[in-house]
Amino acid sequence: MADTAHTADTAHTADTAGTADTARVGIRVDRDSCVGSGACALFEPEFFDQSEDDGLVVPRAREAGPEALPALRRAASRCPARAIALVPSDGQGSAGWDRSD
Amino acid sequence: MTQSFELPVDKRRDVLDPVPELLELNARAPLFRPPGGMPHWIVTDREVVRQILADAERFSSMPPPEPDGRKPDPHPGSLLQTDGAEHSRLRRLVAPMFTVRQMKAMEPMMARIVEQRLEVLERAGRPADLMRHFARPVSGLILAELIGLPRDDLSELSRLGDHRASGHSPRRHPATSEYVGHFRKLAAAQRRDPGEGLAGMLIREHGDAVSDEEVAGICESVANGSIENTAETIGLGVLALLCHPDQLALLRERPALMDRAVEELLRYVSVVASVSPRTALVDVEIGGELIKAGEVVSCSVFAANRCPYGGDDGTADRLDIAREPGNHLALGFGVHFCLGAALARLQLRIALTGLLERFPGLRLGAGVEELRFRSLAPQFGVETLPVLW
Ligand code: SF4
Numbered sequence: 001m002a003d004t005a006h007t008a009d010t011a012h013t014a015d016t017a018g019t020a021d022t023a024r025v026g027i028r029v030d031r032d033s034c035v036g037s038g039a040c041a042l043f044e045p046e047f048f049d050q051s052e053d054d055g056l057v058v059p060r061a062r063e064a065g066p067e068a069l070p071a072l073r074r075a076a077s078r079c080p081a082r083a084i085a086l087v088p089s090d091g092q093g094s095a096g097w098d099r100s101d
Numbered sequence: 102m103t104q105s106f107e108l109p110v111d112k113r114r115d116v117l118d119p120v121p122e123l124l125e126l127n128a129r130a131p132l133f134r135p136p137g138g139m140p141h142w143i144v145t146d147r148e149v150v151r152q153i154l155a156d157a158e159r160f161s162s163m164p165p166p167e168p169d170g171r172k173p174d175p176h177p178g179s180l181l182q183t184d185g186a187e188h189s190r191l192r193r194l195v196a197p198m199f200t201v202r203q204m205k206a207m208e209p210m211m212a213r214i215v216e217q218r219l220e221v222l223e224r225a226g227r228p229a230d231l232m233r234h235f236a237r238p239v240s241g242l243i244l245a246e247l248i249g250l251p252r253d254d255l256s257e258l259s260r261l262g263d264h265r266a267s268g269h270s271p272r273r274h275p276a277t278s279e280y281v282g283h284f285r286k287l288a289a290a291q292r293r294d295p296g297e298g299l300a301g302m303l304i305r306e307h308g309d310a311v312s313d314e315e316v317a318g319i320c321e322s323v324a325n326g327s328i329e330n331t332a333e334t335i336g337l338g339v340l341a342l343l344c345h346p347d348q349l350a351l352l353r354e355r356p357a358l359m360d361r362a363v364e365e366l367l368r369y370v371s372v373v374a375s376v377s378p379r380t381a382l383v384d385v386e387i388g389g390e391l392i393k394a395g396e397v398v399s400c401s402v403f404a405a406n407r408c409p410y411g412g413d414d415g416t417a418d419r420l421d422i423a424r425e426p427g428n429h430l431a432l433g434f435g436v437h438f439c440l441g442a443a444l445a446r447l448q449l450r451i452a453l454t455g456l457l458e459r460f461p462g463l464r465l466g467a468g469v470e471e472l473r474f475r476s477l478a479p480q481f482g483v484e485t486l487p488v489l490w
Contacts, residue, residue: 004367
């Protein structure tokens with residue numbers, strides 16, 4: 001559990017991951033961990049919403065272009081439940097900043 | 102100044118800043134044992150605080166025994182003092198009512214209350230006490246609307262709240278059982294005739310699946326987590342801005358920075374100095390120390406937010422309302438992360454925007470050295486905040 005903290009933080013700070021920044025990025029959310037804080041929906045409403053039924057996160061997209069990376073990394077780093085993960089978009093190979101557990 | 106010397110180091114502040122002793126302790130080790138009594142550990146390091154708050158499997162949020170060894174009373178419906186499946190069940194009952202969208206729907210109500218209190222503040226004449234006329238009533242009235250609490254209950258609840266805040270052991274204070282009793286009465290009344298607020302909504306939507314005791318406990322946790330936290334954050338937030346005229350001027354010049362300013366003020370003032378204690382369920386090695394099973398850990402989010410930490414850019418102690426909102430810990434972290442985060446953020450934004458617009462010449466009506474602070478309360482804050490305009 002504690003380890004994911006590091007990966008999440010690394011995802012946030014390793015903003016200069018070079019080549020990875022040109023790839024599309026997959027957005028994964030873990031609704032079992034989400035605590036419905038709304039931090040993602042508040043700060044990055046373009047990518048995240050909250051369900052009317054249970055208050056938990058609903059991503060608005062499954063993936064995004066490289067220009068969205070900084071915003072998505074901030075969202076992942078701010079999430080108090082570490083429920084947001086960025087993964088290489090399908091077929092793009094692996095990148096240094098993911099949390100593909 | 103006003104602080105007495107026996108206060109634990111994580112409760113002391115130099116007005117808005119960490120005391121030098123806290124900075125030194127933080128520089129020496131991520132966590133330390135304060136002399137004698139509880140808690141057994143105080144954690145100041147940002148990363149270790151995050152690890153502990155994220156680790157609900159090894160760290161329980163159930164209240165630790167009293168210093169005299171007595172077991173605390175059970176507290177049904179308390180969101181902060183439950184673990185695991187029970188906590189998730191409670192949280193999922195209320196989370197849909199606290200989404201960003203739900204809170205936005207309440208924006209007109211919040212704006213109306215803020216307007217009314219700005220009138221009252223202005224009529225009170227210069228210098229007026231911002232806490233008494235604005236910060237406390239704003240957060241109290243909004244909370245009353247949200248829960249469905251009769252307005253008349255508010256003065257009584259705030260009186261009881263003040264008593265609890267002044268006590269050393271709030272959980273054992275006689276005002277506490279009166280306070281709890283108040284919410285039990287509310288739950289029973291709402292069961293007979295469910296209203297529009299949170300209490301009525303819980304009863305309408307979940308019926309017998311949620312007991313009166315739980316409705317009372319949930320409403321009490323929400324009230325506890327909201328009334329004083331928001332009021333004190335408004336008060337200290339305004340004080341922080343008034344003490345940093347460059348930041349205040351920047352915010353007046355660029356009102357679009359308000360969302361960032363709110364986030365930064367939450368971090369900077371961190372009214373909840375330490376989150377409710379965690380108890381280790383097993384031996385845990387963390388930050389180079391061994392926390393033994395049964396030991397009580399206090400995580401200082403104030404230190405974590407304000408002391409320098411590895412990887413920080415050296416500005417953790419500076420108020421910078423334009424900074425990119427980061428992952429501060431003022432609203433907690435992990436499964437107990439503040440349920441009312443969206444509520445708090447919106448309230449702060451509306452209250453601060455209203456205040457700055459109404460009073461272009463807002464300034465302190467007393468010297469900072471004359472202010473008295475609430476150091477014993479669960480939320481740090483300023484007792485009175487005289488302002489001029
Ligand atoms: S920030 Fe995290 S915990 Fe909060 S709603 Fe989004 S995914 Fe859930």
